[in-house]
Amino acid sequence: MQQTPDFFQQVHTLVSCIPPGKVSTYGIIAEKLSIRGAARMVGWALSAADLEHVPAHRVVNRYGALTGKMHFLTPETMRDMLEAEGVTFLDDGTVDLERHLFGFEG
DNA sequence: GCTTTGACCTTTA
DNA sequence: CTAAAGGCCAAAG
Numbered sequence: 001m002q003q004t005p006d007f008f009q010q011v012h013t014l015v016s017c018i019p020p021g022k023v024s025t026y027g028i029i030a031e032k033l034s035i036r037g038a039a040r041m042v043g044w045a046l047s048a049a050d051l052e053h054v055p056a057h058r059v060v061n062r063y064g065a066l067t068g069k070m071h072f073l074t075p076e077t078m079r080d081m082l083e084a085e086g087v088t089f090l091d092d093g094t095v096d097l098e099r100h101l102f103g104f105e106g
Numbered sequence: 107g108c109t110t111t112g113a114c115c116t117t118t119a
Numbered sequence: 120c121t122a123a124a125g126g127c128c129a130a131a132g
Contacts, residue, residue, distance in 0.1 A: 007128080007129070025114095025115095026113075026114055026115080027114075027115055027116095030114080030115080030127085035127065035128070036115080036116085036127085037114085037115055037116060037125095037126055037127045037128095038114085038115085038126085038127035038128055038129090039113095039114040039115050039116095039127080040111095040112055040113085040114045040115080040126090040127065040128080040129095041112080041114090041127075041128050041129060041130095042113085042114075043112070043113035043114060044111090044112045044113075044114095044128090044129070044130080045113095045129090046113060047112075047113060048130080056113080059113075060113090061113075061114065061115090062114075062115065066113085067113045067114080068113030069113080070113080071113060078113095
């Protein structure tokens with residue numbers, strides 16, 4: 001746990017704390033950063049972050065939809081990444097938050 | 107130094 | 120109940 005004053009590093013750290021096969025939401029991450037309604041900056045931080053240094057593919061929106069899939073190499077990269085991790089998807093193309101929703105409990 | 111945009115969420119009408 | 124607008128904070132132009 002590093003207390004980096006940089007907003008990026010904070011988001012990167014939390015996202016990096018997400019175990020494989022699990023997914024988190026922007027709201028939870030934002031709430032963890034003491035900024036409940038500022039979930040936008042979380043996604044913005046990930047966009048500015050390097051996908052190779054931060055597992056941004058494990059971060060989804062409140063509905064489990066892959067909102068940032070277009071920021072990856074290809075729109076299907078994010079889906080492929082999560083599937084490779086063992087994450088299951090619903091018929092709507094959203095992640096099964098009921099099974100893989102991670103609330104940073106550990 | 108001000109304006110616009112951003113991988114969203116919450117609340118009010 | 121559904122729909123719409125506001126808000127959050129920061130970075131780039």
